[in-house]
Amino acid sequence: MERQERSENVPKWENMDKDMLVNIFKKLDVVDVVMGASRVCITWFLASHNKTMWNTIKFNDTDSIVADNTKPHLQDNNNGEKHRYQLREIFIEINKFSRAEPVEFFFNVNSNVLEEDLAIISNGKWKNLKTLIIAKFANSDDLNHEFKTIAKNCRNLTTIKLAYRLDHALANIILDSSYYYSNYGYKQWETDEIEECEF
Numbered sequence: 001m002e003r004q005e006r007s008e009n010v011p012k013w014e015n016m017d018k019d020m021l022v023n024i025f026k027k028l029d030v031v032d033v034v035m036g037a038s039r040v041c042i043t044w045f046l047a048s049h050n051k052t053m054w055n056t057i058k059f060n061d062t063d064s065i066v067a068d069n070t071k072p073h074l075q076d077n078n079n080g081e082k083h084r085y086q087l088r089e090i091f092i093e094i095n096k097f098s099r100a101e102p103v104e105f106f107f108n109v110n111s112n113v114l115e116e117d118l119a120i121i122s123n124g125k126w127k128n129l130k131t132l133i134i135a136k137f138a139n140s141d142d143l144n145h146e147f148k149t150i151a152k153n154c155r156n157l158t159t160i161k162l163a164y165r166l167d168h169a170l171a172n173i174i175l176d177s178s179y180y181y182s183n184y185g186y187k188q189w190e191t192d193e194i195e196e197c198e199f
């Protein structure tokens with residue numbers, strides 16, 4: 001009888017305070033929030049849509065995202081390995097949660113960014129974006145249009161960091177865009193080959 005009363009006094013996970021849930025979710029990787037926690041119950045779903053969670057988006061959990069986006073082999077087996085998602089699949093989910101809130105966006109070094117991935121950022125929804133850090137592209141030949149669109153739609157963008165050599169044509173598109181009105185500076189980080197453009 002006493003044990004039953006004690007179990008009734010234990011708060012249910014779905015009844016946790018939303019602010020507490022938001023603080024817990026902020027400690028999780030973005031993949032765990034959009035593909036896991038948000039699907040537990042309606043309370044967790046609502047908490048995962050809290051706009052303060054989406055100011056900064058970092059891809060830290062390299063085990064959850066297919067490293068080579070050009071080879072869409074999703075793994076989901078019973079060997080204890082985590083389900084792996086394509087970058088685009090995560091982007092689509094993030095768009096549902098974040099709306100226009102992201103201010104900073106960081107790709108990890110294992111993410112091969114494709115033109116279609118950048119298109120999701122440049123589609124006009126992320127108007128508050130100030131910082132964009134991209135580790136590497138699968139193919140940098142087709143990105144000119146997307147960077148022009150990012151310049152047009154992300155008017156608050158002040159910093160782009162690219163962890164690879166920036167070719168002349170792409171640099172001109174980023175720096176000469178008529179949509180950037182403030183002065184810019186350019187700095188190359190030789191230690192880790194990150195190139196930073198500040199506008």
